[in-house]
Amino acid sequence: MLYPELYKSLESARWNMDSDVPWSSFDPSLLSEEQALTVKMNAITEWSALPATEMFLRDNREDSDFSAFMSIWFYEEQKHALVLMEYLRRFRPELAPSEAELHAVRFEFDPAPPLETLMLHFCGELRLTQWYRRASEWHTEPVIKKIYDLLSRDEARHGGAYLKYMKQAIDRAGDAARAAFAKIGVLMASSARSGKPLHPTNLHVNQGLFPRDTIQSRLPDPEWLERWLSEQIQFGREQEARVIGGILRNLSSLFGQAFETAQDLNRFRKSLGAAAA
Template identity: 75%
Template sequence: MLYIDLFKSLERARWNMETDIPWDTFDASKLTDEQALTIKMNAITEWAALPATEMFLRDFVHDSDFSAFMSIWFYEEQKHALVLMEYLRRFKPELAPTEEELHAIRFPFDPAPPMETLMLHFCGEVRLTQWYKRASEWHTEPVIKRIYETISRDEGRHGGAYLQYMKRALKQGGPGVAAAFAKIGFLMASSQRSDKALHPTNLHVNEALFPQDTIQSRLPNPEWLEHWLDEQICFDETWENKVVGGILRNLSSLLGQPFENVRELNKYRKQMLAAA
């Protein structure tokens, strides 16, 4: 079981919210209302680990190992929401998310193929790692800078854990699994072909609830994410290339074939579909 070793490794890396966050270095002069509002929105989106975990446990009912790992992932992702809310509770209480705002993003996701879902969330972790690195650079207040650095490292470790389950699935499933990974990797790395950077936060996941079937659509301000990326943290082409490069490098290693760009990945996807 992968869960046993993953538990040990992630336990060793776990940080303490009371002692590892330098709360006493807070500098009110370096926190603007604009910045504080983005912290609120990120806290709410991190709360989306709740419906995502419910989805995983439903769609991976056949896999007790991965389902057990969800106990770690869910705990650490909810901790991200909690530390952001704690920051607001201490320093900007009027902007702390309400229980109603948090509950609004808890809704059922439609069932989806498990391997595609696994790859989707791996790519999401790669992207969040870079989003939060950039957020830490954008912020000027020292405590929130440390918080974003801390949760960025968590997202990177989560991506590594997903990758281990992907390696196992590839050994068990062959070309069909490889095709699923290549398909989602191609879509998630094709940001230049889309009008937005794809992430589980802004994907449609419940057909019956359209158009309120994305996490983003249920935020207090559904337009916030694009504004945060484009106008605030300025997640530009240089940063986007880090995301795409991370996806392509990991898939190259996983699938045993070099992918220099998304076109090569798409070509491989078609080959695996034919083989499957």
């Protein structure tokens, strides 16, 4: 089981919301209305760990080890929402999300193959690590800069935990796991061609609710994410290359192959299909 090891490692790195966030350093002159609004949107987005956890527990009923790990992941992701809301409560209370706004992002996800979902969320953690690093650089107010730094480090650790479960899946399922991971890896490493950010919160997950079946579509401002990335934190080609590079490096290590591009990974994916046939 991986859960006991992951519990110890993540517990040792856990930060305290009271003592590790420098609340007394807040400088109101360094927080614009535009910046404060993005904190609200990220707080609501982080709240969507709730329906994601419900999905994981439903679709991984046969895997008690991974389901136990969800207790850590869910706690830390909801803590992200909480610290962002606490920031607004203290310094911009009129922007704090309402309970209705938070509940709007809790809806049922359609069942999906667990291995593909695992890979999707691994890529999501790599992407959030970079998004939050960039957000910390974009903000000028010192408290929120520190908060985004803490969140980015958490997301990186979560990605490492998902990677351990991916290694375990390959040990258990072999090429079936490799094929699932390569399939999603090609999708997520080809984000430049998609015309929109590829992240679990921006993908359609409930056919019956389409088109309001993404987390972002249920925010008070559904167009916020694209604007935040392109115009505000300016997450450009250089930053996107770091995400893609992280996906390819980790899959190279996982599969014992060298992938320099998404095309290399796609050729590997096709070779698995040919071998299975």
